[in-house]
Structure formats: C-alpha cells, structure tokens
C-alpha cells in the first residue's frame with residue numbers, strides 16, 4: 001500500500017479561499033492519504049486578541065499554560081473541525097484527531113536545555129495500527145498539532161514534526177510520500193521572488209543557506225523534519241505551494257524536492 005502524508009501550513013489555512021482551493025485539490029489527490037495541519041498564524045492572532053503574545057524560537061512556539069489552552073482551542077477545535085466539515089462536503093470521509101484521540105501520538109514534554117519551550121511535545125510513539133485501520137476503512141485521518149503524554153497532559157507539537165513522524169512510522173510498513181504544502185513556491189533563495197526556487201536541496205546546501213540566513217524561522221523545522229523523514233525510510237519528500245499539490249503528485253517539476261544522501265541510494 002502507498003500512503004501520502006500531506007501537511008498544510010497556517011498561512012494557507014488563514015485564508016478561507018486558499019484553504020477551500022487546497023482542500024479541493026486534496027480531495028482529488030489519489031490513493032490513501034492523511035492530512036496534517038498547523039494553524040500557527042490563527043493561534044498567534046487569537047492569542048494576541050486575548051493579550052497572550054506569541055513567542056517563537058527557530059519556528060517553534062514557547063507554550064505556557066495560557067498558550068497551550070489557546071492552541072488546543074484553535075488547532076484541535078476550530079481549525080480541525082472546519083477542515084473536517086469542508087472535506088465531508090467534498091465527499092471525503094475525514095476524521096479529525098489530536099494525538100490523544102485513539103492514543104495516536106504519544107510525546108514527552110521537551111526537556112529544558114538552553115530554552116524552556118514549556119508545554120511542547122517531542123514525539124515518542126505513533127499508533128500505526130490505528131492509522132492502518134482507518135485507512136483500510138477508507139477514512140481520512142485529519143491530524144492537528146496537539147499530542148499527549150498519556151499521563152493526562154496535552155502538548156503543543158510542531159505540525160511539520162507530526163507529519164514527518166507519521167510518515168516515518170508508516171514507512172516501516174508502507175511506501176510513504178510526504179508533501180509539505182505552504183504559501184510559497186518552495187525553498188527560495190530570495191523569499192520575495194517566487195522564481196528563485198531551489199529545486200533540489202541536500203544537507204550541505206541546507207547548512208550553507210541556513211548560515212547565510214537565507215533559510216530561517218519556520219523553514220528550519222520544516223527542513224529538519226524533511227531530512228529526518230528521508231533518512232528514516234520515507235520514499236519522497238516535497239516542499240511547495242499548496243496549489244501545486246497535484247502537480248507534485250504527478251511528479252511534475254514544481255517546488256523543492258529533498259535530496260537523499262548519496263549513500264542512501266545504494
């Protein structure tokens with residue numbers, strides 16, 4: 001069985017027309033599929049309106065108790081249920097989930113090193129059997145950026161990391177392709193120029209571009225997760241514009257493909 005993990009970012013979710021267009025493309029995407037969503041932009045806006053200011057370090061949110069309540073309401077509630085309802089309207093039998101539902105994703109609170117991220121989860125375990133049961137029943141899991149520690153604590157977990165871990169764990173049994181969809185044409189040399197796409201990126205180019213600050217903020221966890229997934233057995237990883245999802249599915253040139261290490265080819 002082939003499985004596609006498709007992640008959609010907060011900058012698309014925040015624009016209803018863009019989200020609708022993306023969900024339509026997702027509904028046309030062939031084969032077994034799982035949707036993972038963030039919603040960082042809306043969580044920041046919602047928090048600000050309540051006087052809880054967002055604080056990000058390298059694209060990851062510092063999550064105190066109030067912030068955890070906000071992200072739970074926004075990701076697991078508003079965004080997840082809106083996406084599920086829209087997919088149902090597209091005749092896609094979607095099931096919205098956090099990592100706590102069906103014990104889908106167990107994580108541990110990130111240990112404090114240089115930075116205290118607060119209630120942020122590092123993923124430990126994925127319930128592959130549950131995903132397989134749902135996919136076998138033609139149900140499409142729609143997974144948000146909230147996990148749990150199985151001791152009653154919810155934890156905020158970067159949605160790119162969730163997509164990567166679901167892909168990695170499923171790749172032990174299935175051929176898995178991972179698509180990171182966001183609002184830009186791919187990894188760009190000049191963020192303001194949509195034509196400056198890096199079509200193929202390896203870890204050396206990544207390190208260089210990060211040093212030069214060409215790659216920064218949310219692109220850092222996205223690429224860290226993309227390389228981790230490839231190294232752990234995921235077949236193909238793509239980063240690109242949400243509206244190019246079906247082109248990417250057909251293998252047509254668009255966006256950025258993550259290059260496997262040469263030694264992995266043999």
Ligand SMILES: Nc1ncnc2c1ncn2[C@@H]1O[C@H](COP(=O)(O)OP(=O)(O)O)[C@@H](O)[C@H]1O
Pocket residue numbers: 008009010011012038039040059181182183184186187188189191214215216217218219220222
């Ligand atoms: N070289 C780069 N090319 C494209 N985007 C970049 C680059 N470096 C940093 N970024 C930033 O990373 C963001 C994507 O990360 P993030 O906001 O976490 O994505 P998502 O929309 O999936 O939530 C882009 O909106 C952009 O501002």
Ligand SMILES: CC(=O)N[C@@H](CCC(=O)OP(=O)(O)O)C(=O)O
Pocket residue numbers: 008009010011037038039040041043059060061071120121145156157158159160218
């Ligand atoms: C710990 C952490 O950073 N969690 C993320 C989860 C949401 C997310 O990843 O949303 P995007 O995909 O829209 O960026 C956050 O709260 O921003």
